[in-house]
Amino acid sequence: MTKPNMAGQPPSRHPEESSGVAGWIDRRLPVISGFRAEYIDFRMPKNLNGLWNFGAILTVVLLLMLATGTFLAMHFIPTAAEAFLSVEAIDRQLPGGWMLRSMHMVGANLFLAALYIHLFRGLYYGSYKAPREILWISGLVLMVLVMATAFAGYVLPWGQMSFWGADVISKAVGAVPVIGNTLEHILAGSDQLGDIFLHRFFVIHFILAFLVVAVVGVHVVAVHVAGSNNPLGIEPKTPKDTVPFHPYFTSKDLVGLVLFALVFALLMFFWPSLLTEPDNYAPADPMHTPADIEPEWYFLPFYGMLQSVPSKFGGLLAAAGSLLILFALPWLDRSPVRSMRFRPLCRVGLLGLVVAFVLLALVGKHHAQGSWMALGRVSLLYYFGYFLVLLPLAPRLEKTRPLPASISAAQGDA
Amino acid sequence: MSVRAFLGGACLLSGLFLATPEQTALAQTPSAPASSPAAAPAEPAAPPHQKWSFDGAFGQFDQASLQRGFLVYDHVCSTCHGMRSLTYNDLAGIGLSPKAISDLAHSKQFPGPVDEDGQPTTRPGTPDDHFKSPFPSEAAAAAMMGGVAPPDQSRLALIKPHGADWLYAFLTGYRMPPPPGAPMVPGKFYNEWADGHLIGMPPPLVEGGVSFPDGTKATVDQQARDVSTFLVWAADPHRNARHHIGKGVVLYLIVLLLLAIAWKKKIWKRLDGN
Numbered sequence: 001m002t003k004p005n006m007a008g009q010p011p012s013r014h015p016e017e018s019s020g021v022a023g024w025i026d027r028r029l030p031v032i033s034g035f036r037a038e039y040i041d042f043r044m045p046k047n048l049n050g051l052w053n054f055g056a057i058l059t060v061v062l063l064l065m066l067a068t069g070t071f072l073a074m075h076f077i078p079t080a081a082e083a084f085l086s087v088e089a090i091d092r093q094l095p096g097g098w099m100l101r102s103m104h105m106v107g108a109n110l111f112l113a114a115l116y117i118h119l120f121r122g123l124y125y126g127s128y129k130a131p132r133e134i135l136w137i138s139g140l141v142l143m144v145l146v147m148a149t150a151f152a153g154y155v156l157p158w159g160q161m162s163f164w165g166a167d168v169i170s171k172a173v174g175a176v177p178v179i180g181n182t183l184e185h186i187l188a189g190s191d192q193l194g195d196i197f198l199h200r201f202f203v204i205h206f207i208l209a210f211l212v213v214a215v216v217g218v219h220v221v222a223v224h225v226a227g228s229n230n231p232l233g234i235e236p237k238t239p240k241d242t243v244p245f246h247p248y249f250t251s252k253d254l255v256g257l258v259l260f261a262l263v264f265a266l267l268m269f270f271w272p273s274l275l276t277e278p279d280n281y282a283p284a285d286p287m288h289t290p291a292d293i294e295p296e297w298y299f300l301p302f303y304g305m306l307q308s309v310p311s312k313f314g315g316l317l318a319a320a321g322s323l324l325i326l327f328a329l330p331w332l333d334r335s336p337v338r339s340m341r342f343r344p345l346c347r348v349g350l351l352g353l354v355v356a357f358v359l360l361a362l363v364g365k366h367h368a369q370g371s372w373m374a375l376g377r378v379s380l381l382y383y384f385g386y387f388l389v390l391l392p393l394a395p396r397l398e399k400t401r402p403l404p405a406s407i408s409a410a411q412g413d414a
Numbered sequence: 415m416s417v418r419a420f421l422g423g424a425c426l427l428s429g430l431f432l433a434t435p436e437q438t439a440l441a442q443t444p445s446a447p448a449s450s451p452a453a454a455p456a457e458p459a460a461p462p463h464q465k466w467s468f469d470g471a472f473g474q475f476d477q478a479s480l481q482r483g484f485l486v487y488d489h490v491c492s493t494c495h496g497m498r499s500l501t502y503n504d505l506a507g508i509g510l511s512p513k514a515i516s517d518l519a520h521s522k523q524f525p526g527p528v529d530e531d532g533q534p535t536t537r538p539g540t541p542d543d544h545f546k547s548p549f550p551s552e553a554a555a556a557a558m559m560g561g562v563a564p565p566d567q568s569r570l571a572l573i574k575p576h577g578a579d580w581l582y583a584f585l586t587g588y589r590m591p592p593p594p595g596a597p598m599v600p601g602k603f604y605n606e607w608a609d610g611h612l613i614g615m616p617p618p619l620v621e622g623g624v625s626f627p628d629g630t631k632a633t634v635d636q637q638a639r640d641v642s643t644f645l646v647w648a649a650d651p652h653r654n655a656r657h658h659i660g661k662g663v664v665l666y667l668i669v670l671l672l673l674a675i676a677w678k679k680k681i682w683k684r685l686d687g688n
Contacts, residue, residue, distance in 0.1 A: 269660025281569035
């Protein structure tokens with residue numbers, strides 16, 4: 001790659017050219033030159049906005065989750081009799097335990113929040129289109145894995161909401177025709193949700209977390225092969241359209257990370273009650289159903305879909321389908337224009353999709369009762385309509401705005 | 415699903431408090447207003463807000479009030495309510511000295527190992543012991559207390575909506591005799607803040623029922639205020655540290671953010687000349 005001579009930047013010394021231990025290692029396993037190529041000299045479109053910070057943010061939160069989770073696991077006892085009390089002991093008696101657990105809980109919430117933003121960015125700027133289909137699909141696999149990990153993790157404290165949330169999900173699985181009962185039994189491990197189920201989910205929570213790390217590896221390799229998309233959705237044409245990753249995006253990612261950490265700290269230290277469910281501080285009691293069974297906020301849209309459809313299995317199909325359809329997105333949207341900035345119709349359509357998604361969350365919160373049920377169905381239809389009708393037909397209906405000649409031309413400095 | 419949750423709501427609360435006949439009837443009526451969200455048995459109106467030292471993002475517990483509140487818990491509440499998540503050592507958090515904690519633990523008798531003749535023994539408690547439960551088991555508690563075990567108080571202030579405000583309103587909300595027209599049930603007491611205004615628990619606090627070593631007058635109001643503070647602490651024992659550390663962390667991050675923004679601006683300025 002060409003290297004523009006930046007003023008004030010010291011000439012880089014390549015360790016693979018140097019002798020010594022670093023050079024010896026690098027000639028055998030190019031970790032040092034590889035790191036330089038992928039994280040220092042790597043060319044990035046220079047017009048990335050703040051939404052491109054979330055990849056780095058997600059990586060850091062993932063590491064935080066692994067670190068805190070490892071220590072929490074050392075003190076957690078995965079049995080129905082002891083799980084709740086062991087979490088109480090972590091929170092109360094283990095020195096610094098309350099902070100570990102609080103980081104893990106806030107981390108889980110903000111991980112999902114950042115993931116939704118990251119996904120929205122992909123939808124808005126058309127990052128799923130060629131040549132980034134595998135990048136997109138690996139990201140969706142990650143999202144499904146993270147959701148499963150979050151669900152398994154929420155079961156572990158074995159509070160009322162842990163238990164009854166698991167109950168709702170295992171019953172939903174039981175609604176699958178023919179094999180439902182068998183599936184439900186495999187999930188629960190025995191006739192009721194107890195020791196076997198809890199121990200199983202503890203192991204699943206762990207395995208999935210490390211599987212996530214592996215798929216993140218694939219995702220990162222994929223983005224380094226295809227290169228980052230950008231807000232204009234056009235490929236960089238000349239070196240003038242790009243800047244090296246370091247120091248341009250290291251400095252920009254740092255700002256994003258610190259800002260994110262600030263939100264994290266405010267929630268963790270001052271407003272933890274915004275994210276915690278009080279009912280889950282009562283130990284699981286299979287004899288008493290809570291007044292209001294409600295999943296964590298990040299599952300509410302899917303819970304809304306589950307409840308908007310009259311049949312249980314239909315609801316399950318809708319909720320699962322809403323994720324599965326995203327996998328087909330690169331082939332549903334055939335428009336050559338990536339960024340919604342140049343697609344007036346789909347842009348409005350996508351904003352409608354966000355509204356529908358939020359409405360579905362509210363429907364879930366209100367258990368799809370009364371008028372919420374109707375609203376839930378309309379939103380659900382819109383959700384699928386966006387992907388199955390609007391996007392495939394858009395190239396025929398929509399007059400896209402002209403694309404700029406290049407990134408630097410659009411920035412007015414070419 | 416929704417009807418089940420609806421019925422379940424009545425079940426849960428009747429586990430804690432007695433559901434009134436009206437509520438039970440309501441819960442069984444399928445034609446209840448469908449648009450009413452949550453479908454939880456109607457909580458009485460929000461209790462009046464009190465001024466608490468621990469309120470807000472920077473609030474800190476008043477240690478003297480916590481210690482008085484623990485006295486009330488130890489002398490009154492703990493006769494029926496367990497607090498099994500706490501150990502005696504945790505009371506260092508309300509400012510008890512190691513000696514006071516050790517003496518307190520020693521004054522409680524715990525079941526010990528069986529002796530050489532196979533007879534059960536008792537032993538004095540240690541600071542690492544969890545608070546002694548008033549009943550040998552949940553089932554025994556329910557059997558002795560008329561069918562419903564008194565709820566554990568470890569996280570009560572967190573689970574109960576309006577936490578401290580509700581606890582205070584409830585503890586000062588008994589009316590003897592009940593107002594005219596209120597339903598009368600033998601063995602139940604009238605309380606403005608109990609669900610359905612009736613509860614099996616007799617008024618726990620009486621004027622001068624405890625005596626505070628710091629000379630504070632033990633009115634019902636004072637005891638209610640202090641024990642509510644103690645229960646909030648029990649449900650959130652690290653609040654003081656959380657707020658204290660949080661201020662430092664946020665301040666540090668703000669400084670770091672300003673530095674990061676300055677660095678980023680300096681770097682990106684290089685592009686202007688291009």
